[in-house]
Amino acid sequence: MENGAAPTVPAVIVAIDGPSGTGKSSTSKAVAAQLGLSYLDTGAQYRAITWWMVNNGIDTDDPHAIAAAAGKPEILSGTDPAGPTITVDGADVAGPIRTQEVTSKVSAVSAVPEVRTRITELQRTIAAAAPLGIVVEGRDIGTTVLPDADLKIFLTASAEARAARRSGELKGADVNVTREALIKRDAADSSRKTSPLAKADDAVEVDTTELTLAQVIECVVTLVEEKRAGK
């Protein structure tokens, strides 16, 4: 460059949505790491607030009780794709938010509008602060949280493929039980009134059923690079 300044690349915002077990986290982390971007797992934030509700004796079947408490916990997300973190009131909850109890209650908690308003604000603040850009994954990122994202991807996969992947991860879990649990959670997330799981009209849909994780990552990296090149 004539003035010796380093070339600047504008920050890029990538939204990755889709049902459970389609590969959003694995893909988003790898794409962000490869492209030097930040990474945000929004499901972890909804799990963290659910964990706090359970730990503080809030009835997760009572939307009014959840709404009244939604502003209380302080949730912080670390956005390094090589080591994402999540804390609630200063405590590391990366492990506790993955329990069966939290997984079975998170859809009810995340359906409460006051919870969504609170978490959506956090997500927008984090995305705006990412110096080179960010890959944000969840259920409503392209539709609601970041409707002006530079690139929106909607990952899908058959229920059978998703259940096989998940039960491989949860060693020994029955594949049929896992499949039914995934279907139930997706139905709850898709049918809630506020900001349901949905594909944005301008999202690129990628069916990962027959693709390896490496192929999905390559596909998304190519889409980001094409976007950056203005294609």
Ligand SMILES: Nc1ncnc2c1ncn2[C@@H]1O[C@H](COP(=O)(O)OP(=O)(O)OP(=O)(O)O)[C@@H](O)[C@H]1O
């Ligand atoms: N294309 C793929 N082929 C095979 N396994 C995959 C593929 N994509 C992801 N996986 C595996 O499937 C499991 C679920 O992936 P991941 O956690 O990334 O999904 P997710 O969409 O983020 O799920 P959730 O929404 O429930 O958090 C992981 O064990 C991951 O390694």
Ligand SMILES: Nc1ccn([C@@H]2O[C@H](COP(=O)(O)O)[C@@H](O)[C@H]2O)c(=O)n1
């Ligand atoms: N943008 C989002 C992200 C997640 N949720 C809710 O959190 C649950 C857990 O998500 P995982 O990705 O960790 O499985 C999910 O089932 C949703 O209920 C959401 O509402 N919006």
